[in-house]
Amino acid sequence: MPTARSEITDFTYFLAIARHQSFRRAGLELGISASALSHALKGLEARLGVRLLNRTARSVVLTAAGAELRDAIAAPFDAIAAAVETLNRYRDAPTGRIRLNVPVDAASLLLGPVLPIFVERYPDVELDISVSNRMIDVIDGGYDAGVRYGGTVPEDMIAQRLSADxxxxxxxxxxxxxxxxxxxxxxxxxxxxxxxxxxxxxxxxxxxxxxxxxxxxxxxxxxxxxxxxxxxxxxxxxxxxxxxxxxxxxxxxxxxxxxxxxxxxxxxxxPGFHVYYSSRRHLPTGLRLLIDLIRELRPLGL
CATH class of the missing domain: 3.40.190.290 (D-Maltodextrin-Binding Protein; domain 2)
Structure with a gap:
């Protein structure tokens, strides 16, 4: 039986939930509510006839069937996402949604001077910026990338310098x-x-x-x-x-x-500010453009 378009969307939702083991954090990444995700997953489970997730008040854990489904479809979906993101570079006006976690000083000193120009150049790219000095796991939190002072970036991340010391x-x-x-x-x-x-x-x-x-x-x-x-x-x-x-x-x-x-x-x-992101996921076009603009304008030198 051919896979319905709605089922493809639900598979995308399922992979995000499996990645974060949280409806809330997956919803932050996808830009939809946790309740909408839960409703979609219940519908997917009903259509497939198997339970994919075990839900408790504190956690979301994959069942054996859920783990097998994730392993089977994760690589193809990642390849599709990367291909679509590559096509985004050929658009006259790139699109997309980027979520960033940045410390207070980086928000005012590094991003503040750059954002008005970014919005003017790329009006269809949506930036969602969370400003906090707390050191969090940006991937676990549903962010595409984070900014920190050099020397505090997790070792398993790719980092690019955004400012001079x-x-x-x-x-x-x-x-x-x-x-x-x-x-x-x-x-x-x-x-x-x-x-x-x-x-x-x-x-x-x-x-x-x-x-x-x-x-x-x-x-x-x-x-x-x-x-x-x-x-x-x-x-x-x-x-x-x-x-x-x-x-x-x-x-x-x-x-x-x-x-x-x-x-x-x-x-x-x-050490100056660095942007960092997971080595396991493709770099979204909007994030690449923001990095390029910061390095072009150099609000804190480079």
Whole structure:
């Protein structure tokens, strides 16, 4: 019996659910609701006459029949998707939907300057961007790709550099510095109020400095610990303490005189932003175009 068009769609849904073992995450990838996916899969199971998934309140697990079906159809469907994506490159106006997970600083410093131009050039490509500093499994979360600082990208992913290495500096408002003085050495930070930053893996960021051959990493004191750089900027602007952050984020405030750099002889340099994606899936045209545009415009150098 020929396979109906609706059944092809349901097979696509089934493969996404099997890949993520979650209706919610599969729905995020496909752009449809979890309830619609569940309804479609029940219909597919009824037509095939076998149970493909065992559903519990916490998980979705393939049955033996489901695992056999996945193994039989995954490669052909991947080949079809790759072929269609290749054809997309020949369109006058590429289409598609891309889901990205990016940290807060990358959203404002890297993507912010690029997105207006991307939308103008590729109006039919839909970008769905989730901004969070939490380190998540982007594939498990239904994302096509993620952005992280270099050195934190999972080893099983393909990574492409999107920016030059970034200089990290310490700043304080004129009022704070007049009240508490200027640190002359990183060790002096022990006597200051420091705005501490919590990383996406829940650890506290140590302030790292280099001067010549000397390198220092300081676990700074402070009563404020924040995981969002924009909230830290607000606290900094109010004179709540010293901030350690990427120089591109702080440059405008320095130029406007809202805060001043201290410990200028001590600079910390960290790896720039990288985009990363699974080596097991084809690169969507929309993602390739976004990467190419960032590398063309170089908002943070390259």
């Amino acid at each position: 970034i200089r990290w500096i310490v700043v304080g408002t004129p009022g704070y510095l007049e009240r508490f003085g200027r640190p002359a050495h990183p060790d002096d930070l022990a006597r200051h109020r420091c705005l501490r930053f919590r990383l996406g893996d829940e650890s506290l960021y140590r302030w790292e400095f280099e001067r010549g051959e000397e390198a220092v990493a300081v676990a700074v004191p402070g009563t404020l610990t924040i995981d969002d750089s924009h909230l830290i900027l607000a606290a900094l602007g109010g004179g709540a303490g010293l901030m350690y952050g990427p120089e591109p984020l702080l440059r405008t405030g320095i130029e406007a005189g809202r805060w001043e750099e201290v410990l200028a002889g001590w600079s910390g340099y960290g």
